[in-house]
Amino acid sequence: MSVIAEYNIETQHYYGVVADEIDLCESDGSARIPMILKRLTGYGRSRFVEYMGWKLQGPLIILTCNEDMIPSNPVGYLLFDTFLTRFQDGPLTVVARLGEIFYRDEVAEASQNTTFVIHPLINVRRILPLGKKGKLIHAHPDFWLLSVYHSGYQSLMKHFKQSYKQRFCPLDVNYSSNDIEVETVEYDTKVSLNATNKPLSFTKHACKLKGHSLEKGISIRMLIYADKLIASDINLLFGLDVTLVQPINGELDRRDALDVVTNTFF
Template sequence: MDTLIKKSSTNTENTMTSLTGDIPFYKPLGKEEEVFKHAYGCRIPVLLKGPTGTGKTRFVGYVAHKLNRPLITISCHEETSSTDLIGRFIIKGAETIWMDGPLTKAVKIGAILYLDEIAEARPDVIVAIHSLTDHRKELYLDKLGETIKAHKDFMLVASFNPGYQKGFKELKPSTRQRFVALSFNYPSPKDEAEILVNETQLEMSVAKKLVGIANRIRNLTELGLTETVSTRLLVDAAKLIHSGLPKRLAVRVAVVEPLTDDLEITESLADLCDLMI
């Protein structure tokens, strides 16, 4: 029997965000929403730069909801290849079926595609998206010998942590200059405390103490921590405290322990947090 070749869309339920329900909470800290909307209107890709846990992913979900566009998120890592994004042939029974990858699907339906930590992906991923980040706005499917013009509502967004493994995994200038870039950083103490209260319904007085702890640790640059206290870690601690876990224990397991495996530094940070909470 001759092998049949059919096209079929891949299942992207794990990466596509539904826009039903309430809009995700996000507190604008500058002009990032205004810039993003203008970039979307001009179909210019956007690069979000900043440390881990500063709200980059939440921001993308927030603006996708505001723009009423489906959001497909890809968490990039060292094994992420262009085939994973574009698609592949699979054998299904007696048929060879083409499965669209999340990038191809986003291009076809006009979704916002978010490449989280794009610097972690393999170089062939960067090559694959280049034609979508300039005037061409098209995607070449080499295995099919086809070129797809991007839907008019398609938008490419990527995130990048400049401080992570600096000098080892960097974005090339030829890639960076294809994006409008927005910098994210930790909120001011007042804004960060408000975020904790909105996210967890924690008492403002306790939220302020958590923010104080975070800022104290962030200033301890001599510890040589790879990453410092993110707003995400504070939200986790706030949730645990609000659920009834003792404050000191919540801060230790949600803030201190994730930062380092060095026992001496862990104990020093735990003592500091115990005094401040």
């Protein structure tokens, strides 16, 4: 088995379809058009990407960006051995050579220098310069770049030039419906949900506070954590507090409104 084959998505991941995002992503991937996915964290970005990796039947290489990343991180770097110096391909170089899916997560947190390294790869040239080797790599015909960022970071995307933004096909996925949230939580927790499910009921009440005491909504990820914890027979109010209240409002004075919700309804 080749090294890249280890990154094949062998198991189908559950994903609840919101709109036509699967059809668009599948068509975009087949045409190898660079895509940027915008979605709030905790609402199935990674789940969607892994599902598409399985559906498109290609290895999926993931690179999580951060502000400390330098251009050589995705491209490659020199390794100094005792008797020689050799170039070690970075993840972007490996995927460009072999032609698979390269998934950049949290792209808005990367510096401009790191982001612009991919410019020649996502236009008609489809090349990757290796400055430290003095070579050019022509991307494999099956190379596809998929970038993802937290849609709450719109302000961070403003420092990107229009010429950069226009290289991508955008996919803005909205919130899942309640039915999809229920199906996702049931699939991950193996707990059957109904109208009396405590975390689900709490979420519906808490959403009314968004924009007041609550800055962000309660994500599917948090619901999964809550149901798993409560299923282990932990105290209900304590379980709701540590999984749904504290993560979104760490300051004591801002958790009062949510505490009222828990004490009133549960």
